[in-house]
Amino acid sequence: MRRKTFTRSRARGAAGVALTAFFAAAAVALAGPVAAAVADPDVPPGETASSNMTHLSNQPKNGALQGTGSDIAFQGKYAFAGNYDGFTVYDLTDKENPEQVVQVYCPGSQNDVSVYKDILVLSTDSSRSDDSCSSTTLPATEKAAWEGIKIWDISNPLAPEYIKSVETDCGSHTNSLAPSKDGRNLYAYVSSYSPNTTYPDCQPPHDFVSIVKIPVRSPTSAALVATPNLFPDGGYEGDPDRRASTTSGCHDITTYAKYDLAAGACMGDGILMDISNRESPKVISRVRDTENFAFWHSATFNNDATKVVFTDELGGGGLATCTGEYAPELGANGIYDIERGRYGKKLELASYYKIPRINTANENCVAHNGSLIPVEGKDLMVQSWYQGGVSVFDFTDSANPREVAWFDRGEGVSSGGTWSTYYYNGYAYSNDLGIGFDTFDIDNSIDGPAERVRQTSLNPQMQTSFSR
Numbered sequence: 001m002r003r004k005t006f007t008r009s010r011a012r013g014a015a016g017v018a019l020t021a022f023f024a025a026a027a028v029a030l031a032g033p034v035a036a037a038v039a040d041p042d043v044p045p046g047e048t049a050s051s052n053m054t055h056l057s058n059q060p061k062n063g064a065l066q067g068t069g070s071d072i073a074f075q076g077k078y079a080f081a082g083n084y085d086g087f088t089v090y091d092l093t094d095k096e097n098p099e100q101v102v103q104v105y106c107p108g109s110q111n112d113v114s115v116y117k118d119i120l121v122l123s124t125d126s127s128r129s130d131d132s133c134s135s136t137t138l139p140a141t142e143k144a145a146w147e148g149i150k151i152w153d154i155s156n157p158l159a160p161e162y163i164k165s166v167e168t169d170c171g172s173h174t175n176s177l178a179p180s181k182d183g184r185n186l187y188a189y190v191s192s193y194s195p196n197t198t199y200p201d202c203q204p205p206h207d208f209v210s211i212v213k214i215p216v217r218s219p220t221s222a223a224l225v226a227t228p229n230l231f232p233d234g235g236y237e238g239d240p241d242r243r244a245s246t247t248s249g250c251h252d253i254t255t256y257a258k259y260d261l262a263a264g265a266c267m268g269d270g271i272l273m274d275i276s277n278r279e280s281p282k283v284i285s286r287v288r289d290t291e292n293f294a295f296w297h298s299a300t301f302n303n304d305a306t307k308v309v310f311t312d313e314l315g316g317g318g319l320a321t322c323t324g325e326y327a328p329e330l331g332a333n334g335i336y337d338i339e340r341g342r343y344g345k346k347l348e349l350a351s352y353y354k355i356p357r358i359n360t361a362n363e364n365c366v367a368h369n370g371s372l373i374p375v376e377g378k379d380l381m382v383q384s385w386y387q388g389g390v391s392v393f394d395f396t397d398s399a400n401p402r403e404v405a406w407f408d409r410g411e412g413v414s415s416g417g418t419w420s421t422y423y424y425n426g427y428a429y430s431n432d433l434g435i436g437f438d439t440f441d442i443d444n445s446i447d448g449p450a451e452r453v454r455q456t457s458l459n460p461q462m463q464t465s466f467s468r
Contacts, residue, residue, distance in 0.1 A: 039324045042358050042408070043409070046410055047409075047413075048407075048409050048410065050405075050407040050408065051405060052392070052445070052446060053406060053428075053440050054440065055407060055439075056440060057438070058437070058438050059436050059437040061083070061436045062436075063103050064085060064105040065085045065086050067083050067086075068083065068109070069433050069437070070109075070420070071112040071113055071174075071419070071420050072113070072420050072431050073114050073120075073457075073459050074092075074422070074424045074429075075458075078090065079424070079429055081431050081437055082111040082122070083111060084107065085107045086104045086105045086107065086133070087103075087104050087106070087113055087122065088100055088104070092424075096427070096439060098429075101157075101158055102158055105133060106133035106150065106162070107133070108122075108125075108147075108150075109125055109126045110123060112172075112173070112174045114175055114177045114188070114459045115154065115457065116179065116457070117216060118153055118155040119151060119186060119216070119219050120154045120160060121150070121152075121177065121188050123149055123172035124149065124150060125192065127146070127171070129144075129145070129146070130146050131146050131167070133162065140199045145201070146165075147167065147168065147170070147171025148165060148167040149168065149188060151166070151214065151222055153219070163219060164219060166212050166223065168190045168192065168210040168224060169203075169210060170194070170201070170202035170249060171192050172192055173191050173193065173251060174190075174191045174251065174252045175188045175461075176188070176252070176254060176462055177459060177462040178255040178257050178462065181257075183216065184215065184217070185215055186213075186214040186215075186216055188214060189210075189281075192210070193248045193249035193266075193267055195248055195249070204248065205231075205234055205248060207235060209230060210226075211225055211228070211278070211281075225279055226279045226280065228281060231247055231266070234247070235268055235269050236269050236290075238268060243295075243314065246267065246268055247267050247268035247269050248267060250264045250265060250267070250271075251266065251297050251298070252264070252265045253265075253273075254298070254299045254460070254462075255275060255461070256305055256463045257275070257462070257464075258464065258465055259305040260274060261301070261305055262281060263299035263300075263301060265297050265299050267296055269288050270287045270296050270299070270334070272308070272345060272347055284344055285346040285347045287336065289349070292327075292329040293310075293334060294312055294313075294330075294331075295313045295315075295316065296310055296312065297310075297313035298310070298311045298313075300370065302379040303379070303465055303466060307336065307379065309334070309335055310336060311334075311367035311368060312366070317364060317368070320360070320361050320362065320363055320365055321365055322355060322357065322363070322365035323360070323361050328354045332352045335398045335401060336349055336398075350398035351399050351401055354367070355385055355388050355391045357406070363386075363411050363417070365385055365386050365388035366385065366386060368386060368419060368420065370382050370420070371421075371460040372463075373423045373446075373447050374423070374453040377396075378396045379395045379396045380404075380450075381395065383421060384420050384421040384430060385418070386419075387417035389407050389417070390407045390408075390418055390428065390430060390440065392406065392428075405443060407440060414432055414433065414434050415434030415435070416433030417433060418438070421440075422458060422460050426447075426451040427441060428441075453466050
């Protein structure tokens with residue numbers, strides 16, 4: 001759409017506030033103090049810069065939803081953006097300047113959201129007094145506390161209707177959908193972790209995934225149907241010296257129903273699963289990086305399911321790993337090829353990818369949520385890096401990934417940076433922790449063919465193949 005650009009502008013309005021309590025706590029608990037930057041930042045505090053990307057609009061947080069902005073899902077002309085206080089529906093008719101049309105107040109972090117036809121699934125990973133949208137917080141040590149998934153009818157996106165809840169052990173940090181082969185049922189793979197002997201509903205070792213079956217025509221009949229153990233040997237034991245997490249469930253799972261595959265980022269291990277039997281996934285390959293990866297956070301297949309990009313959320317999202325002090329393999333993506341071995345498919349590390357820009361020591365920066373840009377014959381991905389901004393990188397050559405576009409707000413502009421950035425029908429949309437919903441145009445030399453691809457829905461954790 002637009003020719004190649006490089007822009008740098010003074011940020012408007014008040015400077016961002018301090019990191020949210022959640023991410024400040026994560027930095028202290030998981031990472032300890034952050035060392036000083038070794039070089040001046042590429043984008044000075046209070047400024048904004050970009051290359052091959054144009055920032056088109058921002059819809060600020062407002063109304064009742066003042067919590068942390070989280071994940072996004074898309075269907076038709078609507079985007080459903082999660083927030084720790086609920087979710088917002090945006091009308092994308094004007095793709096360059098979306099309109100907020102609905103706010104749904106329903107507190108319960110993270111409120112990660114997935115959509116399928118008339119069904120929306122919302123994750124609750126904080127202990128609540130009950131499953132209602134008027135619930136209050138309760139300690140996880142109380143047996144009466146509730147956590148799990150909430151199911152909504154979005155047949156009318158302008159009036160979402162809460163219709164069902166399903167409680168799951170340790171709650172639902174994230175959820176990933178996989179329709180059955182006949183389309184009659186929708187399966188939600190519920191990821192959760194961090195068990196504790198003092199939590200009645202989240203007991204160690206918690207090495208399983210909770211599977212909820214949702215009948216598409218009768219979603220109020222949704223129920224927990226299986227809790228398969230993915231790590232019968234207990235998984236990785238962790239390493240406190242390098243802030244590496246113990247495997248205790250999964251943080252996120254990405255399904256690819258066309259290939260009957262799923263990739264799990266399970267804190268201490270990365271796994272590839274056969275989900276041909278939706279209620280009984282089987283781990284077929286498992287990898288562990290005891291040198292560079294600390295917290296296996298999320299996974300993205302390439303279009304033909306021959307690669308997986310795993311992200312390492314070193315420091316839990318609160319650590320500044322882009323100061324130049326940390327090695328380029330730390331807080332980065334690990335790009336894995338899916339190879340055919342003697343005993344079936346297996347994951348093989350090809351390379352790492354980390355944004356090349358220098359941030360300040362006050363900017364949390366680490367690999368986070370992203371999605372493919374649908375250009376046939378190439379592997380392109382747009383991705384959030386918290387206060388490291390948005391990065392577009394090409395991993396067609398999985399051994400030599402390279403950045404091709406970026407957008408970065410300097411220190412003080414956003415209170416935490418961007419959580420998730422996804423490409424949908426010609427534009428990149430991003431949910432910022434502190435300042436709302438952003439829209440970007442990527443240079444035509446990069447995403448030109450993708451602008452002709454029309455998607456009717458997008459759940460980055462439920463991948464579907466693309467073609468013109």
